[in-house]
Amino acid sequence: MQQEVVLxxxxxxxxxxxxxxxxxxxxxxPLGEAMNDGQVYVTLTRLEKAGLATSEQSAGLPDRPxxxxxxxxxxxxxxxAAWLAxxxxxxxxxxxxxxxxIAAAAAGLADPLSIVDAQRRELLRRLRDAQRAALAEPDGSxxxxxxxxxxxxxxADLHWLxxxxxxxxxxxxxxxxxx
Amino acid sequence: xxxxxxxxLRARGLRKQYGKGEGLVRAVDDVDLEVASGETVxxxxxxxxxxxxxxxxxGGLDRPTAGELWLTGQRLDRLGERALARxxxxxxxxxxxxFHLMDExxxxxxVELPALLAGRSARWSRQRARALLEQVGLADRAGFLPSALxxxxxxxxxxxxxxxxxxxxxxxxxxxxxxxxQATIEVLRLLESLHAAGQTVVIVTHDxxxxxxxxxxxxxxDGSFVDETRLTxxxxxxxxxxxxxxGLTE
Numbered sequence: 001m002q003q004e005v006v007l008x009x010x011x012x013x014x015x016x017x018x019x020x021x022x023x024x025x026x027x028x029x030p031l032g033e034a035m036n037d038g039q040v041y042v043t044l045t046r047l048e049k050a051g052l053a054t055s056e057q058s059a060g061l062p063d064r065p066x067x068x069x070x071x072x073x074x075x076x077x078x079x080x081a082a083w084l085a086x087x088x089x090x091x092x093x094x095x096x097x098x099x100x101x102i103a104a105a106a107a108g109l110a111d112p113l114s115i116v117d118a119q120r121r122e123l124l125r126r127l128r129d130a131q132r133a134a135l136a137e138p139d140g141s142x143x144x145x146x147x148x149x150x151x152x153x154x155x156a157d158l159h160w161l162x163x164x165x166x167x168x169x170x171x172x173x174x175x176x177x178x179x
Numbered sequence: 180x181x182x183x184x185x186x187x188l189r190a191r192g193l194r195k196q197y198g199k200g201e202g203l204v205r206a207v208d209d210v211d212l213e214v215a216s217g218e219t220v221x222x223x224x225x226x227x228x229x230x231x232x233x234x235x236x237x238g239g240l241d242r243p244t245a246g247e248l249w250l251t252g253q254r255l256d257r258l259g260e261r262a263l264a265r266x267x268x269x270x271x272x273x274x275x276x277x278f279h280l281m282d283e284x285x286x287x288x289x290v291e292l293p294a295l296l297a298g299r300s301a302r303w304s305r306q307r308a309r310a311l312l313e314q315v316g317l318a319d320r321a322g323f324l325p326s327a328l329x330x331x332x333x334x335x336x337x338x339x340x341x342x343x344x345x346x347x348x349x350x351x352x353x354x355x356x357x358x359x360x361q362a363t364i365e366v367l368r369l370l371e372s373l374h375a376a377g378q379t380v381v382i383v384t385h386d387x388x389x390x391x392x393x394x395x396x397x398x399x400x401d402g403s404f405v406d407e408t409r410l411t412x413x414x415x416x417x418x419x420x421x422x423x424x425x426g427l428t429e
Contacts, residue, residue: 113405117405120398120408121406121408124390124391124396125408125410127388128410131367131388131391131392135367135368135371151388154387155387162385169400
């Protein structure tokens with residue numbers, strides 16, 4: 001699990017570890033069932049050591065780690081903002097991108113559609129490069145076949161971005177009306 | 180990119196609305212657009228976002244509710260029907276998803292037809308059609324009826340027809356919407372060659388492959404432009420990484 005994912009889930013509000021776990025489970029559905037529960041706590045401890053998160057014991061239950069409330073530090077907030085703006089491909093991590101959109105919307109840190117747009121810009125530039133190279137190959141060239149594979153993968157990712165766009169658009173229609 | 184000087188196409192505050200009151204729909208809502216000479220611009224978006232309506236407005240096939248539109252410096256939105264028809268015929272080439280070829284005419288006759296209607300001589304039109312069919316790689320199919328051609332070949336004939344009056348602007352609406360992947364590649368190659376020859380093109384599409392042939396891609400939602408991507412200039416370069424070649428190319 002990307003450390004930034006856990007960090008971004010904290011951006012909404014200071015939270016207990018079990019609350020973060022529940023948010024991840026909800027976002028990931030059946031894929032989240034395979035998640036190791038301890039992983040969230042390990043990650044939180046690392047984030048705290050790195051100065052990206054702080055924790056406070058909840059009053060009344062001093063010794064239970066689960067009763068710690070975690071929050072972002074200023075450095076943590078900066079890291080989350082940088083992660084949201086980062087465009088990563090071809091790292092085939094759909095879950096990371098999916099969680100990025102969810103965290104951005106939940107914390108109100110960024111418009112999910114602008115994240116989708118940024119990713120699409122990047123993929124389209126790569127698609128253009130790959131396609132130009134593919135079209136320049138003669139029919140039946142071996143290199144052309146490899147380039148075609150790259151084109152098709154980029155297209156598949158762009159299709160998924162369209163689905164992300166559709167999914168996040170209706171929730172934001174109120175924004176447009178307020179304009 | 181080979182854009183120079185004044186824009187071929189310019190739209191300001193372009194709007195198209197249907198219905199009234201509660202049922203009012205703004206299919207195109209306050210669109211500003213400039214297309215430079217030699218530029219290829221793709222407009223993409225989900226179906227119903229207004230991109231086809233926009234293309235019809237840009238080509239004078241439909242009239243805007245509000246806004247201003249210029250083609251090579253001439254204002255379109257105030258032209259009378261007859262002048263508008265003449266301008267469409269002389270300055271704009273259209274390419275449609277469903278080809279819109281005349282079934283009972285040969286490929287060459289389909290390409291010639293707009294030139295003849297524009298008052299060109301039969302001889303001029305025939306020579307021009309032959310040259311264009313050559314350009315789109317269909318010289319040997321000139322005498323075929325559309326029904327004897329593949330989808331990709333039909334669309335290439337339609338593109339040749341769109342070019343017959345040497346238009347300032349080519350407008351294409353989902354040009355590969357009805358084509359399989361091999362035919363799509365034929366059309367992609369042709370679009371690239373038009374671009375290399377300096378033709379100004381606006382394409383409306385939801386096919387990312389087509390959009391990727393453009394210099395600029397504009398995303399449209401709910402009738403408005405919401406994002407723009409410049410695809411040329413500064414290659415992202417790392418095709419090797421995309422193919423998983425990291426270890427080999429370092």
